[in-house]
Amino acid sequence: MKKILSVFLALTLMLACICMQASAEGAPAFAAGNAEVNPGDTVEIPITIENNPGIIALSVNVSFDTNVLSLQEASKSASVFPQAGITFGGTYETNSFNILWEDGTSTENYTINGTVATLTFLVKEDAPIGDTTITVSCADSSVLDVDLNEIAFNTRNGVVSVVQAEVGGWSFAEDSTLYTFEGSSGLQFVCGLDNIYPVISDYVETTGGWTYEVEPNEMDMESTGAKLVICDENGDTVEEYYAVLFGDINGDGTFDITDWSLMADAMGAIVDEAWGDYILTDEYPQSFAADCNHDLILDVTDTSMLADQLGTLADIDQSAWE
Numbered sequence: 001m002k003k004i005l006s007v008f009l010a011l012t013l014m015l016a017c018i019c020m021q022a023s024a025e026g027a028p029a030f031a032a033g034n035a036e037v038n039p040g041d042t043v044e045i046p047i048t049i050e051n052n053p054g055i056i057a058l059s060v061n062v063s064f065d066t067n068v069l070s071l072q073e074a075s076k077s078a079s080v081f082p083q084a085g086i087t088f089g090g091t092y093e094t095n096s097f098n099i100l101w102e103d104g105t106s107t108e109n110y111t112i113n114g115t116v117a118t119l120t121f122l123v124k125e126d127a128p129i130g131d132t133t134i135t136v137s138c139a140d141s142s143v144l145d146v147d148l149n150e151i152a153f154n155t156r157n158g159v160v161s162v163v164q165a166e167v168g169g170w171s172f173a174e175d176s177t178l179y180t181f182e183g184s185s186g187l188q189f190v191c192g193l194d195n196i197y198p199v200i201s202d203y204v205e206t207t208g209g210w211t212y213e214v215e216p217n218e219m220d221m222e223s224t225g226a227k228l229v230i231c232d233e234n235g236d237t238v239e240e241y242y243a244v245l246f247g248d249i250n251g252d253g254t255f256d257i258t259d260w261s262l263m264a265d266a267m268g269a270i271v272d273e274a275w276g277d278y279i280l281t282d283e284y285p286q287s288f289a290a291d292c293n294h295d296l297i298l299d300v301t302d303t304s305m306l307a308d309q310l311g312t313l314a315d316i317d318q319s320a321w322e
């Protein structure tokens with residue numbers, strides 16, 4: 001009895017294997033693609049044929065929720081079936097669309113798989129967040145082979161997941177010491193740079209399609225006078241920040257006698273630079289860079305700090321002072 005049971009179990013397992021193989025090959029099916037979209041997006045959904053056993057005619061209906069999706073265009077596949085045989089039924093304004101194809105003159109079945117047609121949908125601006133189904137259906141007698149036998153096809157619906165668009169924005173990276181400061185002139189500065197040959201572009205992050213660009217200064221450096229430009233998803237400028245490396249007045253990314261000379265001229269009130277008279281240090285990036293202790297006054301403290309930096313006695317503190 002035990003032996004008979006073992007043989008029966010073995011047969012059952014063999015049959016199970018055969019069924020799994022048949023299942024793995026897959027049944028004939030029409031399917032709609034899936035997509036993740038934001039409200040206002042346009043999305044292309046392919047309608048495909050899979051495991052085609054051989055046919056000469058098909059008719060598939062695709063329906064969808066017009067509260068979420070608006071059909072904009074239907075295009076015929078360039079490769080799967082002869083385009084001339086594909087026709088569309090219905091209008092773009094309704095919630096249902098038919099895809100038909102036939103080649104009544106063929107003496108052989110078509111066994112090609114792939115995209116039959118592509119439907120282009122506009123996701124409505126006020127579409128609710130969540131999934132919406134693109135339903136694929138196939139009526140009886142709608143798929144025929146060359147002998148005009150009805151061929152059974154399964155269908156698989158598509159899912160369009162509407163997700164909230166990422167909010168556009170920008171920030172400095174977490175490990176960055178950069179910060180911004182609004183000067184009395186209304187110019188915005190970006191400070192907190194590295195003391196030597198600073199780099200701004202490595203420390204800016206954007207989201208939601210926003211972008212940024214660093215325009216180097218006249219010395220081709222990302223130091224004093226360079227410009228950080230932030231643009232929104234439409235490419236419009238949202239913010240502009242001028243770089244300030246305290247102590248690097250000429251913007252060459254380091255501290256030397258040129259900076260010292262510029263500061264001495266400013267202290268002696270013999271400045272004729274286009275970027276200010278140093279009466280208000282935070283009017284221009286260059287004059288702000290001379291204010292080494294960021295107290296908005298140019299005095300002996302600043303010259304002393306620049307002297308210490310030049311003599312490598314102490315770095316100028318680039319961080320915001322309370």
Ligand SMILES: [Ca+2]
Nearest residue numbers: 248252254255
């Ligand atoms: Ca310099």
Ligand SMILES: [Ca+2]
Nearest residue numbers: 291293295297
């Ligand atoms: Ca000062």
